[in-house]
Amino acid sequence: MSEGRIDLLARLPFLKAILNSRAFQPALMLATLFFFTLAALTGLFGTPAGSRNFGIIFVWIVWWALLIIVLVPFFGRLWCAVCPIPAPGEWLQRRGIISRVPGRLRTLRWRWPRRFKNIWLQNFGFLGVAIFSTIILTRPGVSAWVLLSFVLVGVILSILYENRVFCRYVCPVGGFIGLYSLLAPLELRVKDTQVCREHTPKDCLIGTENSYGCPWMVFPGSLTRNTYCGLCTECLKACPKDNIALNLRPFGSDLLVAKERRLDEAYKAFIMLGCALLYSAVLLGPWGWIKDWANMETPAHWALYALGFLTITLLLLPGLFWLTTVAARRLAGQQTPLRRLFVDYAYTLVPLGLAGWIAFSFGFVLVNGSYALVVLSDPFGWGWNLFGTAGVPWTPLWPRLIPFLQVGTLTIGLLFALDIAYRIARQHSRDHHSAFLTTLPIAGFLAAVTVGFLRLYLG
Amino acid sequence: MPRTPAILSWRTIRLLLPFALLALALWLIPAPATSAPSVRRISLEATQYQFTPGRVRVNQGDRVIITLTSSDVVHGFYLDGYGLKTRVEPGVAQRIEFVADRPGKFRYRCAVSCGPLHPFMIGELVVGPNVPFWRALGLTLTALAGMLAYLWQRRGQQETAEVSPDSR
Known part of the structure; x- marks a missing residue:
């Protein structure tokens, strides 16, 4: 075994x-x-x-x-x-x-x-x-x-x-x-x-x-x-x-x-992290105009929204992470090719990205979960009442608990990501000191993303 | 066979103790005193799929009087954390009054199905000082610092990578 x-x-x-x-x-x-x-x-x-x-x-x-x-x-x-x-x-x-x-x-x-x-x-x-x-x-x-x-x-x-x-x-x-x-x-x-x-x-x-x-x-x-x-x-x-x-x-x-680390998977990590951040802002945020844009109120506004969405997930986040990787490489004096470091360190975004998605999901699943009872009895919305729950009023579930769940999840994701960052750095470094130095810029990036999530949810 | 180092050795506990105490202090430290409570009158307009203003700031202890109107269809208002719920029809203003006695950010949401984006028709009431946010930020950054200290003290420990890069 x-x-x-x-x-x-x-x-x-x-x-x-x-x-x-x-x-x-x-x-x-x-x-x-x-x-x-x-x-x-x-x-x-x-x-x-x-x-x-x-x-x-x-x-x-x-x-x-x-x-x-x-x-x-x-x-x-x-x-x-x-x-x-x-x-x-x-x-x-x-x-x-x-x-x-x-x-x-x-x-x-x-x-x-x-x-x-x-x-x-x-x-x-x-x-x-x-x-x-x-x-x-x-x-x-x-x-x-x-x-x-x-x-x-x-x-x-x-x-x-x-x-x-x-x-x-x-x-x-x-x-x-x-x-x-x-x-x-x-x-x-x-x-x-x-x-x-x-x-x-x-x-x-x-x-x-x-x-x-x-x-x-x-x-x-x-x-x-x-x-x-x-x-x-x-x-x-x-x-x-x-x-x-x-x-x-x-x-x-x-x-x-x-x-087996690959660029396509690394990009998946950026896309998922970016989408979690953007969904948190667009769907759960207070900005009505951006909801209108996302809701295709006008084709031009939607095109701008789509362009912004794709720019952030495909260029901005990977670009900032690329700069982070450059800083990490220089700080530790690593000789490994930059592209390989970029791909490898991108896997540190996996725990944080999943944590971001879970935190985002807490934000609307608990609030809207009570609709499930209604549609169970009346799946088509035709006035049926199969199980006697069609009239259950919309009841947000523990809305005061949601920020605690979000903070806890994001913190666990951040710490997990940091541990992974160090371990990946250790695979590319001759010694502990060099690996730790490499971890610092990555930690900065991870912390900035986490603060961004916290700002959206609690700030 | 070399012994695997325990995750929580005495050395680790000693190292992390200050961070734990700092986190505890951040959690327990009393919130700063706020200015004298006042009456805040807020006009809130509900339209598909937003509240205007989308973000409202008040101070803890303020008496908040919201005049809620709708300019298109029937909407609702539900304030997280305070449990206030009402319904507003176009042309008929609703008055919502409460004391903002809990600090933090609370979302107000449409409580009446008003169209496709109804679940995402959300605004924010920030009751300042927003101590929960700053506490959460402090705790998270303290945890980050604690984790970095933990990683630093791994010096000399054998790191085990499941597959080393050399095997590529």
Whole structure:
């Protein structure tokens, strides 16, 4: 067993039995697909008032809160294992839902372009959604069409390409879940990499009579980070050597894996941090004019808003961080290429970015959570009262507690980020002194961002 | 086999103790005295999807009298932390009166579904001096300083990187 890891499959045999069952994952996907379908139908045919529409409330408040406050920080990519969006495409490819259908996947077997084997498409896809988010988050019809378009793209890509190309390279949500899953205290890994090297059939990649090859196109034997493992557990079902482990581990372990750090992921960290800051200002701030701009009151104003949004996330934040990296490099007299330091230190933004998103989410999830009871009874806003909760008045939940939760979350994120900054600096430095000097400018950047969040929430 | 250093050794505790005491002092230190309470009359206009003014500043202890009007559709008013809630129809002003006895920033929100951006129709009441903000800032920066001190005292300890850059 790896140091500091607890293999849950060894400790909990029933969990292993459940995950080995072919019915488990499809059952959960069918359940989420039911809610997804309801969200799409209510979005298309229900009331246009977002706060009375199941599609808006359950997707952007209930699901979002579950995802960003619970699932991603503690379970990494677990959502991707049960996500309904790739389900139709995957089931079409497989010609079945539960059992392993013999033969190869039914696709046109196109080859995914090499230049897109990264998360740049996910980065720009997320930004594309982000600049329209004020519309998407508040208009049930638009929200439904966006969700359905994801399914459509997923199906089309499943017809053209094998496996979950959509999840791996295209899904805007999957991109940030992958990045933030680096923090999660849960990982799927092999117990002994030597066993994988010596086992030439590679059942985990090509599948067996009871399992499909890894839909995420990942070889478990070389898996060192969570980013691209969708926790589907096909490898667990396939491995004849019983070499797959589901480990509990310290938070943030993957952030120290140096060999796989990349510019596209670094940019994802900037985009996510920038979006958390901007959403906090635009959606939760007191500035009505910027809400009007984001709400496309006039095309010219929206264009300015979009330009500002993209400039801040793609140029300003990375530019300031570049200068920070230059200062850190000079201060410590490091010889490592600047680009590599820039990419590596950008991973310190992962804990702070996630903390920023959680703090932002506390700001509207607790306040608007009571709408969930209303739409549960009246999902379309047609005057139904299925469970007797349609008349529940809007009741903000613990609004006085929200600033405490936000400060606590941001402080934890800041300290975590600082620890990671030092550890990454240590990987590039000969000694402690040099690593500590490198950490100081990064600490300044992290502190400035945290103060920015605090100013928006409490100042 | 070398012993793994404990996360919280006596040395670490001694190092972090001053920061913990500073944080405690920041938390407990009494807020500065404010000027004599006065009556603050504020005209607040609600339109889709903003309050004007969007940000209101008063002093702790002030009696705040808000005259709330709506110039388009039915809106609402809910003040976080104070639990005040009312509804305003176009052309009919509402009077809201309370004593701003709690310091800090409190959001006022539309409490009646007024259109797509209703959940984000938000304004801010800052009851000064904004001690909670300065305390939060002080605590966060103290934690930052404590963390830097903790990292500094790692001198000589073996840092374990899971995969060293040399293995690239």
